Amino acid sequence: xxCTEETDDHWSYYNPxxxxxxxxxxxxxxxxxxxxxxxxxVAQQFPPFEFSPDHQxxxxxxxxxxxxxxxxxxxxxxxxxxxxxxxxxxxxxxxxFNFVNFHLHWGRTDRHGSEHEINGHTFPAEGHFVYKDLxxxxxxxxxxxxxxxxxxxxxxxxxxxYTHIASLLTNIGDTMNCALNLSHLxxxxxxxxxxxxxxxxxxxxxxxxxxxxxxxxxxxTEESLNLLRNNVMRRTYRPVQPxxxxxxxxxxxH
Ligand SMILES: [Zn+2]
Numbered sequence: 001x002x003c004t005e006e007t008d009d010h011w012s013y014y015n016p017x018x019x020x021x022x023x024x025x026x027x028x029x030x031x032x033x034x035x036x037x038x039x040x041x042v043a044q045q046f047p048p049f050e051f052s053p054d055h056q057x058x059x060x061x062x063x064x065x066x067x068x069x070x071x072x073x074x075x076x077x078x079x080x081x082x083x084x085x086x087x088x089x090x091x092x093x094x095x096x097f098n099f100v101n102f103h104l105h106w107g108r109t110d111r112h113g114s115e116h117e118i119n120g121h122t123f124p125a126e127g128h129f130v131y132k133d134l135x136x137x138x139x140x141x142x143x144x145x146x147x148x149x150x151x152x153x154x155x156x157x158x159x160x161x162y163t164h165i166a167s168l169l170t171n172i173g174d175t176m177n178c179a180l181n182l183s184h185l186x187x188x189x190x191x192x193x194x195x196x197x198x199x200x201x202x203x204x205x206x207x208x209x210x211x212x213x214x215x216x217x218x219x220x221t222e223e224s225l226n227l228l229r230n231n232v233m234r235r236t237y238r239p240v241q242p243x244x245x246x247x248x249x250x251x252x253x254h
Contacts, residue, residue, distance in 0.1 A: 009067070011203045016238050019203050026205035031241035032198030033115035036213065036248055041194060044249040046092035051188060054085045058179040063162070065169035068202060069103045069236050070228075072162070075177050086182065088131065092195060092251075093210060097131035097140050102185065104128075104162065105201075105237040106228055110148050113225070115201050115237045116213050123217060124148055124225060126237070127159075128201075129186060139200075140210040144186060149219035156218050158184040163220070167227035187218055195249040201238045 010022040020027035060075035074083060086099035106125040107113030114123035125146035132139050149155055158180055165178045192215040199207040229235075 009203075011068075013068070013233075013235050013237065019205065023203040023205055025199065025207060026203065028199065028205070028207050029242070029244045030197055030199060030207045030246060031205060032201050032209065032211060033117070033238060033240050034196070034198065034243050034246075034248075035117040035120055035240045036194050036196075037119055040243075041248045041250040043254045044092075044195070044251065045254065046193075046195070046249075046251045047090045049088050049091040049188065051088045051183065052086060054081065055088075055182040055186075055188070058181050059086075060177055061180050062175055062177050063165050063169060064175045065166075065172055065232065067172040068233075069105065070162075070166040070169055070232060071101045071103045072180070073101045074099065077177075084134070091212060093140055095133040095136055095138065097133050097138075099182070100130040100132050100139075102127060102129040102182075104159075104166075104228070106225055107235050107237060108229060110222065110225070112235070113237055114145055115240075116143060116145070117240055118145075118215070125220060127185070127218070129182075138208070138210065140212065142186065143211060143213045145214070145217040146220045147217040148222050148225070150221075152221060154219045155221045155224065156184065156187065159218065159220055160224055163224035163227050167231040170231050187216075192216060192252045193250070195251070196246055198246075199241075 011019050061072045062075045063072050083098045087096050089096050104127050105115050110124040114126035123145040127144045129142040165176050194213045196211050198211045199205045
């Protein structure tokens with residue numbers, strides 16, 4: 001096991017129930033992730049997401065082992081491209097949301113790994129794409145589940161790149177660049193999603209985050225997941241939190 005599970009910023013995935021001792025927001029009433037129960041969701045019509053054209057091409061990103069996950073940000077040498085070139089509007093959100101980072105959550109085995117659950121069902125991994133409205137400072141996260149596929153042919157090739165590069169970043173602070181296509185990573189043609197208000201799933205667990213959790217999972221191989229488990233971190237997910245009185249909307253089944 002690498003040394004990346006020891007950090008000095010007062011939290012780890014071994015004691016999520018203690019996060020609130022250093023980060024009081026973690027004991028709030030609108031925390032993420034949650035277990036989304038179909039029969040408790042409310043159908044609502046949402047306008048489509050409109051992603052900026054630069055989502056459709058390969059762009060240079062920097063992968064960083066930050067001690068808790070391998071986060072991907074726009075590379076500084078990305079051909080004069082900046083945050084505002086990677087944005088989206090629509091999807092029922094007000095304003096223009098700019099790309100901040102994306103990362104993956106996973107577990108020790110295929111039985112765990114996703115942060116959100118659907119009817120109590122967990123997935124082996126969950127990808128988060130974090131966007132921010134730079135005017136209002138509102139954060140929106142687009143979340144995607146994964147399922148294990150048998151062959152590399154069925155695997156999402158962009159995530160395969162991510163897992164292979166990430167598996168080389170065995171120490172905290174390690175970075176490496178990689179060209180990736182955001183629309184392929186997100187498979188944004190996928191349409192069915194849930195919408196609710198929650199929090200960051202890592203400390204400080206700030207609330208007021210707009211979550212969009214896409215239902216149809218993305219294919220990844222066990223080999224790719226094992227690369228992460230064996231070389232980077234064993235597990236990187238927070239358990240589900242109480243829904244309390246929140247309403248979860250869905251954009252299908254009207
Ligand atoms: Zn996340």
